[in-house]
Amino acid sequence: MLKPSPLVELDGVSIAYRTRAGWVEAVTEVSLDINEGEAVGLVGESGCGKSTLALAILGHLGGRGAVTRGAIRFAGRDLADMKADELRRTRGRGIGMVYQEAMSALNPSMRIGAQLMETLIVHRGVSQTQAREAARAMLHEVKLPDPDRVMAAWPHQLSGGQQQRVVIAMALLPQPRLLLLDEPTTALDVTVEAGIVDLLGTLRRTHNTAMLFISHNLGLVGQICERVAVMYSGELVETGAVADMFARPRHPYTMGLFRCIPRPDLPREAQHLRPIRGQVSAPTERPPGCIFSPRCDHFQAGRCDTGRIPLESVDLDATAKVRCLRWKEIEPPPLDPREDAERVAGEDILLAVTDLDKVYQLRRAGGPVVRANQKLNFRARRGQTLAVVGESGCGKSTLANILMGLTSATSGEIRFEAIDLAHLPVERRPPSLLRDLQMVFQNPDETLNPSYSVGTQIARAVRKLGVSRDRAGVQARVRALLAMTRLPAAFAGRRPRQLSGGQKQRVGIARAFAGSPKIVVADEPVSALDVSVQAAITELLLDIQRRQDTTLVIISHDLGFVRYIADRVVVMYLGQVMEAGTAEQVFSPPYHPYTEALLSAAPTADPAAAQRRIVLTGEMPSAVSPPPGCPFQTRCPRKLGRICETERPPEHVVEGGHRILCHIPPIDLCRVPPVFAAPEPQPIA
Amino acid sequence: MSDFPVEVAGILPRPNLRSRFAWVRRIGHSKVALLGMAILLFWVLVAILAPWISPFPPNATIRPMASPGAHAPSGAIFWLGTDHLGRDIASRIIWGTRTVLLYAPLATALSFCVGITGGLLAGYRRGWVDDVLSRVTDLVLAFPALVLYIIIISKFGASGVNIVLAVTLASSPAIMRLTRGLVLALRNRAFVAAAQLRGEPAWRIMVVEILPNAAGPLIVDACLRLGYVVITIGTLGFLGLGLPPPDPDWGGMINDTRKFALVFPHMVLFPSLAVCSLVLGFNLLADGLRELVMEE
Numbered sequence: 001m002l003k004p005s006p007l008v009e010l011d012g013v014s015i016a017y018r019t020r021a022g023w024v025e026a027v028t029e030v031s032l033d034i035n036e037g038e039a040v041g042l043v044g045e046s047g048c049g050k051s052t053l054a055l056a057i058l059g060h061l062g063g064r065g066a067v068t069r070g071a072i073r074f075a076g077r078d079l080a081d082m083k084a085d086e087l088r089r090t091r092g093r094g095i096g097m098v099y100q101e102a103m104s105a106l107n108p109s110m111r112i113g114a115q116l117m118e119t120l121i122v123h124r125g126v127s128q129t130q131a132r133e134a135a136r137a138m139l140h141e142v143k144l145p146d147p148d149r150v151m152a153a154w155p156h157q158l159s160g161g162q163q164q165r166v167v168i169a170m171a172l173l174p175q176p177r178l179l180l181l182d183e184p185t186t187a188l189d190v191t192v193e194a195g196i197v198d199l200l201g202t203l204r205r206t207h208n209t210a211m212l213f214i215s216h217n218l219g220l221v222g223q224i225c226e227r228v229a230v231m232y233s234g235e236l237v238e239t240g241a242v243a244d245m246f247a248r249p250r251h252p253y254t255m256g257l258f259r260c261i262p263r264p265d266l267p268r269e270a271q272h273l274r275p276i277r278g279q280v281s282a283p284t285e286r287p288p289g290c291i292f293s294p295r296c297d298h299f300q301a302g303r304c305d306t307g308r309i310p311l312e313s314v315d316l317d318a319t320a321k322v323r324c325l326r327w328k329e330i331e332p333p334p335l336d337p338r339e340d341a342e343r344v345a346g347e348d349i350l351l352a353v354t355d356l357d358k359v360y361q362l363r364r365a366g367g368p369v370v371r372a373n374q375k376l377n378f379r380a381r382r383g384q385t386l387a388v389v390g391e392s393g394c395g396k397s398t399l400a401n402i403l404m405g406l407t408s409a410t411s412g413e414i415r416f417e418a419i420d421l422a423h424l425p426v427e428r429r430p431p432s433l434l435r436d437l438q439m440v441f442q443n444p445d446e447t448l449n450p451s452y453s454v455g456t457q458i459a460r461a462v463r464k465l466g467v468s469r470d471r472a473g474v475q476a477r478v479r480a481l482l483a484m485t486r487l488p489a490a491f492a493g494r495r496p497r498q499l500s501g502g503q504k505q506r507v508g509i510a511r512a513f514a515g516s517p518k519i520v521v522a523d524e525p526v527s528a529l530d531v532s533v534q535a536a537i538t539e540l541l542l543d544i545q546r547r548q549d550t551t552l553v554i555i556s557h558d559l560g561f562v563r564y565i566a567d568r569v570v571v572m573y574l575g576q577v578m579e580a581g582t583a584e585q586v587f588s589p590p591y592h593p594y595t596e597a598l599l600s601a602a603p604t605a606d607p608a609a610a611q612r613r614i615v616l617t618g619e620m621p622s623a624v625s626p627p628p629g630c631p632f633q634t635r636c637p638r639k640l641g642r643i644c645e646t647e648r649p650p651e652h653v654v655e656g657g658h659r660i661l662c663h664i665p666p667i668d669l670c671r672v673p674p675v676f677a678a679p680e681p682q683p684i685a
Numbered sequence: 686m687s688d689f690p691v692e693v694a695g696i697l698p699r700p701n702l703r704s705r706f707a708w709v710r711r712i713g714h715s716k717v718a719l720l721g722m723a724i725l726l727f728w729v730l731v732a733i734l735a736p737w738i739s740p741f742p743p744n745a746t747i748r749p750m751a752s753p754g755a756h757a758p759s760g761a762i763f764w765l766g767t768d769h770l771g772r773d774i775a776s777r778i779i780w781g782t783r784t785v786l787l788y789a790p791l792a793t794a795l796s797f798c799v800g801i802t803g804g805l806l807a808g809y810r811r812g813w814v815d816d817v818l819s820r821v822t823d824l825v826l827a828f829p830a831l832v833l834y835i836i837i838i839s840k841f842g843a844s845g846v847n848i849v850l851a852v853t854l855a856s857s858p859a860i861m862r863l864t865r866g867l868v869l870a871l872r873n874r875a876f877v878a879a880a881q882l883r884g885e886p887a888w889r890i891m892v893v894e895i896l897p898n899a900a901g902p903l904i905v906d907a908c909l910r911l912g913y914v915v916i917t918i919g920t921l922g923f924l925g926l927g928l929p930p931p932d933p934d935w936g937g938m939i940n941d942t943r944k945f946a947l948v949f950p951h952m953v954l955f956p957s958l959a960v961c962s963l964v965l966g967f968n969l970l971a972d973g974l975r976e977l978v979m980e981e
Binding site: 404405406426427429431434437438439441442443446447448449450451452457460461464465508511512514 | 874875876878879881882883884885894897898900
């Protein structure tokens with residue numbers, strides 16, 4: 001049978017940008033087809049040219065970019081041959097684009113309805129009434145409740161998830177044949193992300209739209225796409241069917257990516273993250289021969305560094321291709337269990353949170369209030385990692401701020417070595433307490449002061465928090481801290497903008513550990529980093545913790561990361577603890593229904609792992625007017641009835657410290673099947 | 686022990702620029718900034734070399750109403766002519782440079798001291814400090830600046846010090862607003878929280894952690910404001926509120942001779958051109974700097 005001609009053909013496409021240093025090639029000879037109705041994933045670290053490729057397909061590289069070689073054909077027509085008018089029509093009717101930041105994709109000064117209708121009126125030339133009808137129908141299709149209300153709303157009145165649904169609706173309205181999705185769920189919470197993923201699957205079935213799904217999240221790509229293309233430093237290094245490539249990646253880079261992703265479906269002992277060393281080569285610094293060679297464990301001098309490596313077909317029908325000379329020789333590394341898997345036995349309680357409440361007064365006294373934290377109770381043990389898990393708005397950052405003294409609790413106490421932290425603002429904390437309790441921040445670009453060198457900033461922390469104050473002692477400590485975070489000593493002279501995201505995060509960690517703290521609170525320490533860097537920072541935190549017996553309090557929404565790093569987990573929803581226990585207890589039944597939904601929404605990089613999908617409906621209620629009874633009752637798939645709406649759920653202690661707040665009796669919760677059905681752990685990669 | 690390697694990857698080719706204001710060094714890349722600098726340098730040299738390059742004493746009355754290029758009795762040339770009292774315009778412009786290049790930077794510097802202090806306090810402290818400072822700012826800004834100058838100078842007399850104080854009072858509120866906005870954007874960055882968490886005092890967080898990161902926009906604003914202040918000083922001179930006569934002052938020169946402007950345009954034209962070119966110099970430099978700051 002003849003293969004149908006593809007919708008999009010990229011034929012040896014190279015793309016370059018004009019910079020001050022001359023033309024720089026961002027994408028090198030990429031050939032990739034997307035068939036009608038097919039979903040292709042494009043993965044790779046940032047700076048590998050994924051978004052550039054998508055923009056080139058849109059014909060929208062801007063004034064500084066240009067396709068220098070090869071051709072991009074859409075439905076058989078070369079984009080380069082199209083006149084401006086035809087290109088505009090192709091973009092409008094043929095190709096839709098969904099960006100990462102939904103808020104910036106919407107015009108803040110236009111109502112949603114007007115923005116949706118505009119696309120149709122411009123590109124399809126339909127009447128106002130027809131456009132309104134079509135827009136309303138599309139909003140219904142992207143599962144936005146009450147389309148009329150949404151049509152009349154301004155963008156800022158919608159939640160992030162709703163905004164992204166509107167953007168998808170807008171892209172789909174002209175019924176494009178191809179949808180380009182650039183990290184469409186990165187800014188969203190996991191349960192919202194699961195809803196969008198579900199929606200994309202449905203839309204693809206009903207409209208037969210082809211998709212190019214750009215993501216760094218292999219788990220998501222596995223859920224959405226049939227085919228994957230892996231890009232590294234501007235080149236395509238491997239393509240193939242999802243099932244095939246996830247089961248047996250052939251390029252060392254793909255293997256490396258898989259080994260960087262902690263998986264929520266595997267227990268901690270069964271996985272060991274192996275970060276890819278180094279970082280993506282800048283376009284001007286690409287090595288001769290194999291572009292991945294500086295980071296590859298299988299590099300052979302004299303072979304891998306002579307001449308460009310061709311993209312070789314792996315199977316007869318040429319669906320799987322790999323750009324590696326040694327792909328036949330390299331086996332995916334076997335599952336290596338973690339040598340440090342055994343738990344720290346210490347049951348020595350270092351931090352005890354009791355009945356912690358935080359109420360924010362909105363506007364004036366007597367007006368509406370936000371209950372950011374309600375009756376929080378949990379303990380953190382010496383040398384262990386406690387993870388606080390929940391989606392945005394659940395109050396986990398408020399908790400961190402109270403711990404650090406950046407805000408004060410309304411009532412309750414946090415006991416740390418006979419001191420109550422809950423009402424002790426940071427200005428009143430004694431130096432010894434400041435030293436003992438430090439913080440690692442989320443955003444690497446904000447964690448360091450851009451005005452000072454790395455050495456100056458660490459030295460300042462050593463002087464304020466460390467033991468030594470004399471010049472030589474401080475310098476020695478700075479060197480030790482850089483070594484501890486695996487940064488070369490020469491980095492002391494660098495400024496933050498000369499560092500990569502991962503390196504900045506390392507400096508932030510070095511600074512927090514300046515005075516050998518007893519507790520380090522880390523607020524989403526890896527979420528803003530690339531996958532390979534996430535793995536390296538995760539391992540670094542664990543390594544330092546092991547050596548210094550530090551207690552880590554990790555705040556995160558990433559369940560794979562949490563399962564890998566945490567000893568104990570606290571699950572929060574709308575300011576309240578829903579479930580708490582050891583990682584094993586929380587990640588296996590009995591679950592709180594919310595934990596169950598979170599786990600089922602967590603993307604896992606193994607399509608073979610049988611994961612039960614639960615997609616929550618509705619939005620997280622506002623913390624200003626939380627629902628009565630159980631906070632989760634408005635979205636709970638296991639809601640019992642009236643009792644959930646009227647009474648605060650009781651706390652069940654299931655076994656050894658495993659607490660669940662739910663009206664469902666523990667016996668029934670125990671009967672819930674596990675979210676991840678695969679009984680024995682599959683080897684990673 | 687974990688065995689992952691040091692994250693070095695010799696792929697950080699950028700040079701290690703030591704200066705905090707590395708962008709200042711790249712001024713050479715901006716033609717606009719270079720042109721502005723050249724104009725300013727010209728006037729600075731004129732001010733410094735005034736005693737040697739001015740052909741006549743600035744206040745000497747020699748030959749009234751001479752046209753540009755006319756000869757003095759001594760044989761020297763009135764390059765730009767003389768005014769109604771017979772003073773050489775070129776010499777007065779040259780000496781007047783000293784006035785404007787002394788008081789404009791002085792007034793600007795003082796305005797920035799006051800404005801930055803207020804802006805740091807209002808933006809970092811927030812709360813009642815912010816409320817009070819912002820209301821005072823609003824009050825001053827609601828006054829037409831010119832009325833403010835007239836009131837102050839006619840009340841306290843025309844002198845260099847009073848001009849500086851009046852300009853400071855009128856322009857520091859705008860600087861405070863600018864600084865406050867910059868501080869608000871910076872105070873929630875994690876590095877400020879990190880400084881709080883290691884027990885840094887508030888003044889140090891404001892001055893050492895926050896202020897250097899607001900420096901770029903403030904420097905650009907300072908250049909623009911120097912231009913405004915030159916105009917302001919000229920305006921004050923024009924209104925007769927400038928330095929007491931007979932000291933040469935560009936604005937005063939325009940004021941003194943405006944009655945003759947129709948017949949002897951050179952008397953007004955050349956001092957006006959001097960004001961224009963100096964302001965243009967500051968503005969061009971500010972534009973160039975802004976580009977560099979934006980790139981940063």
